[in-house]
Amino acid sequence: MxxxxxxxxxxxxxxxxxxxxxxxxxxxxxxxxxxxxxxxxxxxxxxxxxxxxxxxxxxxPEVTSLAQELLAAQVPVHAQFSLHPYAETVARRLNDILRRETGDPGPYLAVFANSGAEAVEAAVKHAELDRGLKAAALLERIGESIERARRAARDGAPLSPAAQRLADGGDFEALAAAVTAVNRARAEEPPVLLALSGSFHGKLIGSVQLTHNPAVREPFRALAAPCRFVPAEDPETLAAAIAEERRTVLGLALCGGAVDLVEHQLPRLCALLLEPVQGEGGVRPLTAGYAREVQRICAEADCPIVVDEVQSGMGRTGTFLASSAIGLRGDYYVLAKSLGGGIAKAAVTLVHHGRHRPEFELLHSSTFAKDAFSTLIAARTLDLLEADxxxxxxxxxxxxxxxxxxxxxxxxxxxxxxxxxxxxxxxxxxxxxxxxxxxxxxxxxxxxxxxxxxxxxxxxxxxxxxxxxxxxxxxxxxxxxxxxxxxxxxxxxxxxxxxxxxxxxxxxxxxxxxxx
Incomplete structure (x- = not known):
């Protein structure tokens, strides 16, 4: 045809x-x-x-009426790099709701966007910034440990047998060079992203890598960091995947009078992304038991959890967050779709203060996000959902x-x-x-x-x-x-x-x- x-x-x-x-x-x-x-x-x-x-x-009718009023009032859409009190109002209300549903006092810092896929990418970008800064801080501390060990070696401290093997029979400087080379190679490995089989997190360059459907993802697999997919409701496989992806880097310390090798866990896990109810994967809810295991496994591995509530959130499943009904807490929450009241293009990434990096506020931006029109529509939508x-x-x-x-x-x-x-x-x-x-x-x-x-x-x-x-x-x-x-x-x-x-x-x- x-x-x-x-x-x-x-x-x-x-x-x-x-x-x-x-x-x-x-x-x-x-x-x-x-x-x-x-x-x-x-x-x-x-x-x-x-x-x-x-x-x-x-x-x-209330959302449509407000939209007409806002357009008639000529509220600014493009006023970047200025104060946005309406966005602050939405962020505060979302924090109140999250506090009620999860019991977590937060706060969560809000990064506004235009679509779910964009908000997912903001969450992953932030998680990678957090991971990268932690890795850089670790490597800086290791550099300091090498300097301390160098001083000890100059004062006559010998190398331990393990250190001698790594130095391949050389002196301290050979050891330091070998440690630096090992650490550089491991630090340059790409970050590890995890998601569930059947997941859907968007179709942009980054988010499409997190979408399980091979027909959607594979044509673009060379464009961004790949994702490792694990089956839902299988915590053992998740734990095994995390264990397999862990890496260590080497430091030096004076042990028993000798310069010895010390292993440190390298922050390599960027994030685990999941939908509490998989939408495009066939409308499949996760269970509370699985959520508990995910929470435990990720906490032990310091792997942040990104909860994608783009389709399941905003009250659709009977609670504001579908994840709250199964006891799942996120380091990041992603909301979109109904946040705009069916009219505005509105989305938000919520970042727990324990992981928030202030630098991100200058490293990430979006032309149409956080404007008065979309955030006032979002605020009215929240009012309607929370009423009575x-x-x-x-x-x-x-x-x-x-x-x-x-x-x-x-x-x-x-x-x-x-x-x-x-x-x-x-x-x-x-x-x-x-x-x-x-x-x-x-x-x-x-x-x-x-x-x-x-x-x-x-x-x-x-x-x-x-x-x-x-x-x-x-x-x-x-x-x-x-x-x-x-x-x-x-x-x-x-x-x-x-x-x-x-x-x-x-x-x-x-x-x-x-x-x-």
């Missing part, structure tokens, strides 16, 4: 093939409106929700329980079609069975091409006015992420549409799935 579009023509052709080439002209609540052939608006129930960006729904003692968090949990119950009914009635339903709150997934061995040539080919979930989404859109998408790295899992405002009637509508989809798949009717 050809297309005349100049903007992303390949993507447009794929959307047309799968029945997803739709232009939406208006949005409100959980509804997107497309234009029909007769010019009338056709409402579509949106369960994609901007991949988690619309916890308050499309164009929440967190009523919206409770509603997210209640709405999620209702949807999960109905999805579980679909699974139970169509076990030949649905593998599983899972998730927390309003971050849910329905996993379809693979159809690679289907008697239907259409279903067989769709499944083998990895687009069955997208074809299912196209069918739901065109036959039932329901908008869902599969998760990016688990393409048979349909994501369901509505706003807290979703009604019983819309939930019932979604259930009916999903049941109808399952009937089509049970009948192995590939032609009908594609609307032919």
């Amino acid at each position: 050809t297309t005349t579009g100049l903007a992303e023509p390949f993507l447009r052709a794929q959307l047309e093939t799968l029945g997803l080439a739709v232009e939406y002209v208006r949005a409100e609540g959980d509804t997107l409106y497309r234009r029909g052939e007769d010019g009338r608006e056709i409402p579509v129930l949106d369960l994609v929700g901007g991949f988690g960006a619309t916890i308050l729904g499309h164009h929440h 003692g967190g009523a919206l968090y409770r509603r997210a949990a209640e709405r999620g329980e209702r949807i999960l119950k109905q999805l579980s009914g679909v699974r139970d009635d169509f076990k030949d079609v649905v593998v599983d339903v899972r998730g927390r709150g309003l971050m849910l997934g329905l996993e379809l069975r693979d159809q690679s061995d289907s008697p239907s040539p259409v279903l067989r080919e769709l499944s083998r091409a990895g687009v069955l979930g997208y074809a299912a989404a196209g069918h739901l859109l065109n036959a039932h006015a329901l908008r869902v998408f599969p998760t990016a790295s688990a393409v048979t899992t349909l994501r369901i992420e509505p706003s807290v405002g979703i009604t019983d009637a819309r939930i019932d509508q979604a259930e009916a549409a999903l049941r109808a989809l399952c009937e089509v798949l049970r009948a192995q009717d590939g032609e009908r799935l594609l609307g032919r």
